[in-house]
Amino acid sequence: MGLFILNPGILTTVQDAGRFGHQAAGFSVSGPMDADALYTANILVNNPPDLACLEMTFLGVTAVFDRKTWFAVTGADMSPTLNGKPIPSYEAHEAKAGDKLVLGPAKNGKYTYLAVAGGIDVPVVMDSRSTNLKCGIGGFSGRKLAAGDDLPLYVTGRFLDNHYKKHLPSQSEIGPAPDGASRSIFLRVVPGPQAHFFTEQGLREFETEAYTLLPESDRMGARLSGKPVEAKAGVDIISDAIALGSVQIPASGTPIIMLADRQTTGGYAKIGTVVSSDIPKLAQSLPGTEVRFRFVTVEEANRLYQQHQKYLKKLARKTGFCPNKW
Amino acid sequence: MDSIQFYPAGDSTVVVQFGGTINEATSRRIARFAENLRQARVKGVGELIPTFCTLSVQYNPRVIGYQKLVKQLHRLLPHEDDGAAAAKTIHIIPVCYGGEFGKDLPFVARHAGLSEQEVIHHHTGRDYLIYMLGFLPGFSYLGGMDERLFTPRLETPRTKIPAGSVGIGGEQTGIYPLDSPGGWQLIGRTPLRPYDPDRDPAILYQAGEYIRFVPVTPEEYRALEAEIKAGTYAHRVVKED
Known part of the structure; x- marks a missing residue:
């Protein structure tokens, strides 16, 4: 059928850019934890940047291709080998029918992405191919991959083959993976929507204290330990919507940063929201990483967003004709 | 305002x-x-x-x-609410109360000092505004329950509540759209599928609309369930001023 899974790793799911447009009905966005790595994997094989890839957590898959195609591996380094021969990440590779791809444990982060030319061709459910594990929809039968799964691939044509040989960028053009194993990260945070729930001291300490990323962190959120953030009078709010990167302060006072599988609404005060371009490095950070916050204005955050999008577009242009296609 | x-x-x-x-x-x-x-x-x-x-x-x-x-x-921004509300969209939700479908109905009745019939009567006696959907796909936060029915949540949440269960949690009532853990007191169940990923839209109702619970017998519940399974059931929605 396409890509046959011999070993599924620990938590491997199909994810595209995410399931947008259904949050008002209570559907989580899902999508990649490291959106930059998914984007890069796709453009490396000349896909539109939001096509469905495999997202692997901590440990990669062992899989066999049933056809000639192209693929790329990005995100945390899982020491990929093709038929036993080491191959670089962040580079497009040709696979022939019967070729075996083996991905090992993640060395410098948590999440690794495998893009295949044309994308993983699972059915679109409510406008997305992303797996929503809680509802059991999207992705491959709404679940994480298991040994023996046979993933449908989009059929690639001869035309692509010629194009690929000419145009695919090399690793040096795209640049290496961000280092998820760094011991300390800085996250930029826009204050609000409930920053006013916290005391001046609480807000000040939120910026000056160092927090530690806990192992309980998952696709739903990054949990931190550290000095509790002081609230004026409780942190319960009338439930409202939760944006990507929302920094919730529950009754314990220690922050939880809401990520891809976050629930759509919640009842804890949110001191601020991490800017979207800082989410990938948080997602890739290992437990024990020191996390520091710095407030930025919303105007600065808008500017950072634009800058980041420009950077991604620039990467995409290196693939030749791709940006004109979308 | x-x-x-x-x-x-x-x-x-x-x-x-x-x-x-x-x-x-x-x-x-x-x-x-x-x-x-x-x-x-x-x-x-x-x-x-x-x-x-x-x-x-x-x-x-x-x-x-x-x-x-x-x-x-x-x-x-709209002007302050002038009271001239548009017609209400009301979803008719058949519910079989008590028995195997609503194991906590006796507790809710005891807590309220009412008979089970009275609880059903008060629960079905009004339309509930869907304030918002969230927490789970299609989980509706309904307002306006009769105060007499306010019941604390279970001390230990159940690990699996079947889809369609109708419950009371504190001052709120609602329907579980899919199998999930939960701590609400279960008083009944609807054979309708509030959430069906193969249907468009997947969620039966949206925020701003209303829900009206209508009691059915276990026999009617089974019959409706069969109709829904066969795809012959037409979901009832009424418009009222």
Whole structure:
């Protein structure tokens, strides 16, 4: 059928850019934890940047291709080998029918992405191919991959083959993976929507204290330990919507940063929201990483967003004709 | 009327806050604001998420910046609720109360000092506004339950509640859209599928609409269940002023 899974790793799911447009009905966005790595994997094989890839957590898959195609591996380094021969990440590779791809444990982060030319061709459910594990929809039968799964691939044509040989960028053009194993990260945070729930001291300490990323962190959120953030009078709010990167302060006072599988609404005060371009490095950070916050204005955050999008577009242009296609 | 506030939620969302109390007038106002916004087709605006007292407006900062968007949103705010509400859209939800479908009905009745029949009577005796959907796909936060039925949640939540279960949690009542853990007192179950990923839309109802529970017998429940399975059941929606 396409890509046959011999070993599924620990938590491997199909994810595209995410399931947008259904949050008002209570559907989580899902999508990649490291959106930059998914984007890069796709453009490396000349896909539109939001096509469905495999997202692997901590440990990669062992899989066999049933056809000639192209693929790329990005995100945390899982020491990929093709038929036993080491191959670089962040580079497009040709696979022939019967070729075996083996991905090992993640060395410098948590999440690794495998893009295949044309994308993983699972059915679109409510406008997305992303797996929503809680509802059991999207992705491959709404679940994480298991040994023996046979993933449908989009059929690639001869035309692509010629194009690929000419145009695919090399690793040096795209640049290496961000280092998820760094011991300390800085996250930029826009204050609000409930920053006013916290005391001046609480807000000040939120910026000056160092927090530690806990192992309980998952696709739903990054949990931190550290000095509790002081609230004026409780942190319960009338439930409202939760944006990507929302920094919730529950009754314990220690922050939880809401990520891809976050629930759509919640009842804890949110001191601020991490800017979207800082989410990938948080997602890739290992437990024990020191996390520091710095407030930025919303105007600065808008500017950072634009800058980041420009950077991604620039990467995409290196693939030749791709940006004109979308 | 409470004042309206704008807050950023990161680099690509504006939260528009309509005061701090849950009531139908606020909910109607938020629904009207969302409608205005959809009709105005403001460039760069994406998903809209209504909640009890807010509308979350997602936007693309490459197309429009926060300050400029807030100015535009200001212009699209609806006037204070004038009471001239549009026709209500009411979803008819058949529910089999008690027995195997509503194991906590005896407890709820005891807690309220009412008979089981009286609980059913009070629960079905009014329409409930869907303030918002969230927590789970299609999980509806309903307002306006009869005060006599307020019942604390279970001390130990159940690990699996079947889809369609109708429960009471504190001052709220609602329907579990899919199998999930939960701590609400279960008083009945509907054979309807509030959530069906193969249906478009996947969720039967949306925020701003109403739900009316109608009691059915276990026999009727089974018959409806068979109809739904066969695809011959037509979901009933009524419009009332």
